[in-house]
Amino acid sequence: MKQLSKKQLLKLCIIFPILVSLLSRLLTPRMDEVFRQLNKPPFVPAPWIFSVVWLILDILLGLSLYTLLTSDVTEQEKKQGIKLFLAVSFFLFFWPIIFFEYGLVFFSFVWILALNLLNVLMFYVFRKYSKKSALLLIPYIIWCLFAALLNLGFLIVN
Numbered sequence: 001m002k003q004l005s006k007k008q009l010l011k012l013c014i015i016f017p018i019l020v021s022l023l024s025r026l027l028t029p030r031m032d033e034v035f036r037q038l039n040k041p042p043f044v045p046a047p048w049i050f051s052v053v054w055l056i057l058d059i060l061l062g063l064s065l066y067t068l069l070t071s072d073v074t075e076q077e078k079k080q081g082i083k084l085f086l087a088v089s090f091f092l093f094f095w096p097i098i099f100f101e102y103g104l105v106f107f108s109f110v111w112i113l114a115l116n117l118l119n120v121l122m123f124y125v126f127r128k129y130s131k132k133s134a135l136l137l138i139p140y141i142i143w144c145l146f147a148a149l150l151n152l153g154f155l156i157v158n
Contacts, residue, residue, distance in 0.1 A: 006070060013069070014062035017089065021058050024093045031100040041153025057140045061085075064126060064136035071130040081129065084122040091115040099151070105158060109151045116144055 004012065025031065035047060068081045091114060099108035119141045127134035 009069060010062075010066050013066035014059055016065075017058040017061040017092075018055070020089050020093050021054055024096050028096045028100045031096060034100045034103070038154060039157040041150065041157055043153065044150060053143060057143055060136050060140055061088075064133045064140075067133040067136060068126055068130050071133065073129045077129050081122075081126060081133075084118065084125055088115065088118050088122055091118060095147075099154075105151070105155045109148070109155050112144070112148045112151050116141075116148055119144055 032047070065081065065085050069078055073081075091111065095108060095111055095115065098104050098111055119137070123134050123137050123141060126137060
């Protein structure tokens with residue numbers, strides 16, 4: 001199998017999380033309607049903020065993975081990073097579907113708590129191999145913690 005160039009790898013690493021978000025959004029057609037109908041906690045940002053923030057965070061996630069994969073680590077360490085990244089992507093993909101399509105606000109809160117645990121694990125594993133890669137995850141982790149707080153807020157007011 002042909003090895004990807006660094007440029008191709010960078011594109012793949014950035015496009016993958018964006019595609020995960022887009023596909024999740026496509027599978028959540030009722031998102032806007034449900035969001036409008038829900039009682040909202042007082043600290044909910046304007047709806048357009050979410051799309052902008054997630055695009056930036058998806059790019060940072062991709063850059064973090066790329067930085068890890070191009071750093072001086074073993075193939076086994078790269079595989080460990082990829083597995084964690086894919087696990088996080090799995091949880092990210094399904095959260096909006098669970099929350100908006102199925103209306104399972106409590107389960108989505110448990111789900112996002114699990115996602116945050118995976119995020120912390122990914123941060124520590126990435127940091128062990130590449131500090132730069134871990135630093136790129138910090139805005140994403142902060143936003144996911146805020147998203148968990150939002151989810152809890154929705155749980156309380158609905």
